[in-house]
Amino acid sequence: MTREPTQKRSIEKKQRIKDAAFDLMAENGYHNTSSNEIAKKAGVSIGTFYSYFKDKKDLYEELVGDIYEYVISSTATDLNDPSDDQDPRMIAEQIIRKVLQSHYYKKDFQKEIASLSQQSDEFRMIEDRYRQHVPELFMGIIRDSGLKLRVADPEVSARIVMTTVESVIHETVFNGDGSQDERVISELTDLVFRYLFV
Amino acid sequence: MTREPTQKRSIEKKQRIKDAAFDLMAENGYHNTSSNEIAKKAGVSIGTFYSYFKDKKDLYEELVGDIYEYVISSTATDLNDPSDDQDPRMIAEQIIRKVLQSHYYKKDFQKEIASLSQQSDEFRMIEDRYRQHVPELFMGIIRDSGLKLRVADPEVSARIVMTTVESVIHETVFNGDGSQDERVISELTDLVFRYLFV
Amino acid sequence: MTREPTQKRSIEKKQRIKDAAFDLMAENGYHNTSSNEIAKKAGVSIGTFYSYFKDKKDLYEELVGDIYEYVISSTATDLNDPSDDQDPRMIAEQIIRKVLQSHYYKKDFQKEIASLSQQSDEFRMIEDRYRQHVPELFMGIIRDSGLKLRVADPEVSARIVMTTVESVIHETVFNGDGSQDERVISELTDLVFRYLFV
Amino acid sequence: MTREPTQKRSIEKKQRIKDAAFDLMAENGYHNTSSNEIAKKAGVSIGTFYSYFKDKKDLYEELVGDIYEYVISSTATDLNDPSDDQDPRMIAEQIIRKVLQSHYYKKDFQKEIASLSQQSDEFRMIEDRYRQHVPELFMGIIRDSGLKLRVADPEVSARIVMTTVESVIHETVFNGDGSQDERVISELTDLVFRYLFV
DNA sequence: AATGAATGAGCCTTCATTCAT
DNA sequence: TATGAATGAAGGCTCATTCAT
Numbered sequence: 001m002t003r004e005p006t007q008k009r010s011i012e013k014k015q016r017i018k019d020a021a022f023d024l025m026a027e028n029g030y031h032n033t034s035s036n037e038i039a040k041k042a043g044v045s046i047g048t049f050y051s052y053f054k055d056k057k058d059l060y061e062e063l064v065g066d067i068y069e070y071v072i073s074s075t076a077t078d079l080n081d082p083s084d085d086q087d088p089r090m091i092a093e094q095i096i097r098k099v100l101q102s103h104y105y106k107k108d109f110q111k112e113i114a115s116l117s118q119q120s121d122e123f124r125m126i127e128d129r130y131r132q133h134v135p136e137l138f139m140g141i142i143r144d145s146g147l148k149l150r151v152a153d154p155e156v157s158a159r160i161v162m163t164t165v166e167s168v169i170h171e172t173v174f175n176g177d178g179s180q181d182e183r184v185i186s187e188l189t190d191l192v193f194r195y196l197f198v
Numbered sequence: 199m200t201r202e203p204t205q206k207r208s209i210e211k212k213q214r215i216k217d218a219a220f221d222l223m224a225e226n227g228y229h230n231t232s233s234n235e236i237a238k239k240a241g242v243s244i245g246t247f248y249s250y251f252k253d254k255k256d257l258y259e260e261l262v263g264d265i266y267e268y269v270i271s272s273t274a275t276d277l278n279d280p281s282d283d284q285d286p287r288m289i290a291e292q293i294i295r296k297v298l299q300s301h302y303y304k305k306d307f308q309k310e311i312a313s314l315s316q317q318s319d320e321f322r323m324i325e326d327r328y329r330q331h332v333p334e335l336f337m338g339i340i341r342d343s344g345l346k347l348r349v350a351d352p353e354v355s356a357r358i359v360m361t362t363v364e365s366v367i368h369e370t371v372f373n374g375d376g377s378q379d380e381r382v383i384s385e386l387t388d389l390v391f392r393y394l395f396v
Numbered sequence: 397m398t399r400e401p402t403q404k405r406s407i408e409k410k411q412r413i414k415d416a417a418f419d420l421m422a423e424n425g426y427h428n429t430s431s432n433e434i435a436k437k438a439g440v441s442i443g444t445f446y447s448y449f450k451d452k453k454d455l456y457e458e459l460v461g462d463i464y465e466y467v468i469s470s471t472a473t474d475l476n477d478p479s480d481d482q483d484p485r486m487i488a489e490q491i492i493r494k495v496l497q498s499h500y501y502k503k504d505f506q507k508e509i510a511s512l513s514q515q516s517d518e519f520r521m522i523e524d525r526y527r528q529h530v531p532e533l534f535m536g537i538i539r540d541s542g543l544k545l546r547v548a549d550p551e552v553s554a555r556i557v558m559t560t561v562e563s564v565i566h567e568t569v570f571n572g573d574g575s576q577d578e579r580v581i582s583e584l585t586d587l588v589f590r591y592l593f594v
Numbered sequence: 595m596t597r598e599p600t601q602k603r604s605i606e607k608k609q610r611i612k613d614a615a616f617d618l619m620a621e622n623g624y625h626n627t628s629s630n631e632i633a634k635k636a637g638v639s640i641g642t643f644y645s646y647f648k649d650k651k652d653l654y655e656e657l658v659g660d661i662y663e664y665v666i667s668s669t670a671t672d673l674n675d676p677s678d679d680q681d682p683r684m685i686a687e688q689i690i691r692k693v694l695q696s697h698y699y700k701k702d703f704q705k706e707i708a709s710l711s712q713q714s715d716e717f718r719m720i721e722d723r724y725r726q727h728v729p730e731l732f733m734g735i736i737r738d739s740g741l742k743l744r745v746a747d748p749e750v751s752a753r754i755v756m757t758t759v760e761s762v763i764h765e766t767v768f769n770g771d772g773s774q775d776e777r778v779i780s781e782l783t784d785l786v787f788r789y790l791f792v
Numbered sequence: 793a794a795t796g797a798a799t800g801a802g803c804c805t806t807c808a809t810t811c812a813t
Numbered sequence: 814t815a816t817g818a819a820t821g822a823a824g825g826c827t828c829a830t831t832c833a834t
Contacts, residue, residue, distance in 0.1 A: 003818080010818070029317035031229050034803060045820045050805065115316040118309070118372075119227050167373065171365040174316070180358070201793085208793085232828055234796095243795045244830085254829065399814090406814090425713055427625050430807055432817095441816045442809085452808065507712070514709045514768070515623035556774075563765045570712075571761070597797080604797070628824055639799045644826065 002058070003051050014052045017042040018066065021059055026108030030060060030116055061126050064113055068130035071102040072137055088147050088197045093189040095138060096165060100181060103173040111174045135162050149196050161192055200252050212250045215240040216264065219257055224306035228258060228314055259324050262311055266328035269300040270335055286345050286395045291387040293336060294363055298383060301371040309372045333360050347394050359390055398450050410448045413438040414462065417455055422504035426456060426512055457522050460509055464526035467498040468533055484543050484593045489585040491534060492561060496581060499569040507570050531558050545592050557588055596652070597645050608646045610636040612660065615653055620702035624654060624710055655720050658707055662724035665696040666731055682741050682791045687783040689732060690759060694779060697767040705768045729756050743790050755786055 005011045020042035024033040035056050039049040053059040075098045103110060116123035139158055142149070151157040165188055172184045203209045218239035222231040233254050237247040251257040273296045301308060314321035337356055340347070349355040363386055370382045401407045416438035420429040431452050435445040449455040471494045499506060512519035535554055538545070547553040561584055568580045599605045614636035618627040629650050633643040647653040669692045697704060710717035733752055736743070745751040759782055766778045 005818090007818090013818085027318075032318060035805085036803075046805085047807085047820050048818075051818075055804075111316055115313045119313055167369050171369055175365050176361065233830080234828070237796095244797095245795050245832085246793080248830065249793075431809080432807070435817095442818095443811085443816050444814085446809065447814075511709050511713055514705055516626060559770070563769055567761055567765060599797090601797085607797090629826080630824070640826080641799050641828085642797075645797075649825075 002054050005052070013042075013044055013048065017044060017049060017052060017059070018063060021063060022106055022109050025060075025063070025112050026106065029112060030056075057126075060123075061129075063109065064127055065130055067106060067110060067113065068133065070105060072133055074105075075099070075102060076137060086145065086147070088145075089189065089193045091141075091145055091147070092192045092196070093185065095141065096169075096185055096188050096192065099165060100169050100173065100185060103169055107173060114170065114174065135159065138162065147197065150198065151196060157196065161195065164188075165192065200256070201249050203250065211240075211242055211246065215242060215247060215250060215257070216261060219261060220304060220307050223258075223261070223310055224304065227310055233257075255324075258321075259327075261307070262325055263328055265304060265308060265311070266331065268303060270331055273297070273300060274335060274339075284343065284345070286343075287387065287391045289339075289343055289345070290390045290394070291383065293339065294367075294383055294386050294390065297363060298367050298371065298379060301367055305371065312368065312372065333357060336360065345395065348396060349394060355394065359393065362386075363390065398454070399447050401448070409438075409440055409444065413440060413445060413448060413455070414459060417459060418502060418505050421456075421459070421508055422502065425508055431455075453522075456519075457525075459505070460523055461526055463502060463506060463509070464529065466501060468529055471495070471498060472533060472537075482541065482543070484541075485585065485589045487537075487541055487543070488588045488592070489581065491537065492565075492581055492584050492588065495561060496565050496569065496577060499565055503569060510566065510570065531555060534558065543593065546594060547592060553592065557591065560584075561588065596648050599646070607636075607638055607642065611638060611643060611646060611653070612657060615657060616700055616703050619654075619657070619706050620700065623706055624650075651720075654717075655723075657703065658721055659724055661700060661704060661707070662727065664699060666727055668699075669693070669696060670731060670735075680739065680741070682739075683783065683787045685735075685739055685741070686786045686790070687779065689735065690763075690779055690782050690786065693759060694763050694767065694775060697763055701767060708764065708768065729753065732756065741791065744792065745790060751790065755789065758782075759786065 003010075005014050017038060021033070021038045024038055024041060035049055036046050038059075039046045042049075049059075053062070075095075078094075078098060113123075113127055117127045118124075135158060139154075142154075142158070149157070168184060168188060172180060201208075203212050215236060219231070219236045222236055222239060233247055234244050236257075237244045240247075247257075251260070273293075276292075276296060311321075311325055315325045316322075333356060337352075340356070347355070366382060366386060370378060399406075401410050413434060417429070417434045420434055420437060423429075431445055432442050434455075435442040438445075445455075449458070471491075474490075474494060509519075509523055513523045514520075531554060535550075538550075538554070545553070564580060564584060568576060597604075599608050611632060615627070615632045618632055618635060629643055630640050632653075633640045636643075643653075647656070669689075672688075672692060707717075707721055711721045712718075729752060733748075736748075736752070743751070762778060762782060766774060
């Protein structure tokens with residue numbers, strides 16, 4: 001039975017554990033980070049660790065959830081604003097820019113997520129539990145914008161675009177040095193625009 | 199102290215250990231492969247294992263070295279042949295095709311290398327020790343070809359091109375299904391050609 | 397330091413803890429029942445638990461005490477009544493019947509007591525602290541009845557009879573299904589009667 | 595993967611672990627005996643412990659097996675001798691005496707087996723895996739003796755007799771002090787003789 | 793050289809118990 | 814008094830590595 005903290009002190013403590021885990025796993029990887037190490041860095045006892053999390057994997061799951069929650073909500077907030085701007089190219093660029101930005105949030109930890117998901121189905125399933133909401137988000141944005149798509153099968157097209165954008169940005173952020181970011185945005189925007197709208 | 203085998207039997211034995219490790223680590227990952235397991239699969243005792251390798255990481259280092267040696271030497275062999283062909287587009291395509299091909303050599307193990315390098319500095323440093331020779335190789339090929347580059351700073355440009363090619367191919371091979379390989383080669387060739395030579 | 401509750405609310409609270417412990421330990425055994433679990437089932441905090449009991453073993457000790465107190469007092473009450481009946485066979489049967497009945501009181505918990513006592517000296521000593529009063533009780537009943545025993549050494553004989561009765565009933569109740577109870581009573585009565593009085 | 599020792603030194607070592615476990619579990623019970631404690635008392639490392647036994651329960655299982663093997667084989671040896679003696683009463687007494695004797699072999703550990711089997715199905719199943727051979731043994735002895743039984747359903751009768759003998763002896767040995775052993779043998783012999791043969 | 797039994801540091805996890813609020 | 818968050822000793826177990834044979 002894990003405990004859900006309600007008091008301020010406890011919430012802070014649970015957050016301290018998460019922060020320590022974010023740092024350590026980003027630095028040394030999930031497998032090279034022990035529960036005891038996390039607890040020590042967070043300044044709590046190992047018992048406290050296990051009163052908030054069923055086990056190390058449970059903690060990881062929450063961390064992934066937090067990442068996706070942040071990414072999704074921050075993206076949604078900015079893009080769902082009813083703007084007058086209906087230029088499809090601008091909308092595409094905004095989305096792409098947003099996705100790129102979100103990759104910089106806890107970048108090293110996101111890299112570890114990607115790495116673990118690549119390594120084992122177990123971890124991939126954990127990520128997919130949250131990742132599946134991302135396409136939904138963007139589908140919604142496109143739908144709400146009232147834009148007309150030129151593609152025959154929007155469902156499939158959306159998935160293709162998502163994958164392309166995601167993988168290029170993934171590569172750019174995780175393995176690049178930031179210098180190519182603007183060029184990547186520009187190229188991707190062009191790609192998406194031509195594919196979906198022209 | 200580890201021993202460098204000189205006799206035929208010993209060389210074979212060391213190779214058997216490496217082959218077992220290649221297979222097991224490609225299949226289950228570095229962390230889920232124990233030294234004892236490798237020794238058993240190789241048909242040698244764990245004691246023999248440790249007479250050839252200082253520790254598990256030392257073995258990994260040799261495996262990475264073997265991969266890069268193969269990749270570099272096979273690439274160099276084909277491309278350094280003094281061919282009459284001086285068409286820069288052809289040269290670019292040959293190089294790119296070669297890089298893509300080399301990613302298929304022990305593909306799953308290369309994927310594990312990438313994954314581990316992403317996970318911790320310690321592993322990244324091991325890979326970098328060999329990876330650094332790759333740009334040198336291609337710089338040499340370009341230099342030897344006598345081609346004129348249009349870019350201002352060849353050093354930087356080379357690095358940019360390398361990174362782009364490498365990352366796109368990485369993505370294509372490790373996460374793709376092979377069906378897009380030719381299109382990727384064609385697009386990358388175009389990209390490199392226009393960037394470096396036009 | 398544990399507190400002896402004087403107010404009605406507190407007495408109830410302590411009893412609730414005991415009841416929860418009776419149930420949980422009868423169900424899952426002493427070792428598979430945690431203090432926290434007991435407190436939760438009793439609807440009190442773990443802190444309250446430890447204000448009434450020094451530790452888990454202290455609670456167990458009280459539970460054993462309560463069992464024996466009930467068994468002894470209820471037996472004594474019924475049997476010490478100055479009845480006109482002086483038939484030794486009837487007296488023997490009444491005692492035996494009483495002992496059998498008492499084994500059904502919190503039967504599963506009594507089984508756990510027996511099991512723990514068998515497992516370690518520590519637990520056996522706890523039980524023996526209370527168990528020793530049982531022979532005294534029966535010795536007193538016999539003495540008060542004014543019956544003449546045929547045995548040479550009443551002290552030793554009493555112990556033998558006690559052990560026999562106790563162990564047979566133990567076996568009958570804890571490992572039987574109740575169908576043999578009457579036959580066991582009848583046989584035991586006969587055994588005791590012939591041994592002590594004829 | 596547990597290792598089955600073949601060399602003399604190793605066999606001794608595995609036996610040392612078992613002996614330590616016999617002692618400690620008889621003394622303090624299964625649950626109050628830790629793997630580390632056993633290894634320490636046996637003078638081996640915890641790693642060695644786990645190279646011979648999958649886990650603590652696996653060790654326990656072997657101990658139970660050893661007990662039953664000893665009990666069964668020693669019983670069988672003495673009783674299967676083709677003796678001229680065909681007196682059913684004598685045969686019955688010999689068997690009963692043997693069963694009683696066998697309860698004294700590692701008595702305290704056998705008590706712990708009984709205790710654990712009573713406590714949980716999991717442990718009972720472990721014991722039953724071996725215990726089931728006991729009735730077979732005695733059925734065979736009776737069959738081989740060529741004696742005629744007076745009971746209608748030998749299968750059921752055998753089971754009843756077994757249970758009776760077993761439980762009375764169990765009680766006598768585990769909870770008695772040895773002083774009643776001869777009387778118990780005599781009475782049980784009488785019971786069995788009258789039930790099965792007269 | 794080769795073997796593989798043996799080692800023990802270190803990981804994950806539980807739970808009886810304490811103590812600040 | 815009551816609470817329950819926090820503690821940390823201790824237990825089960827794995828696996829990289831050593832060393833006597």
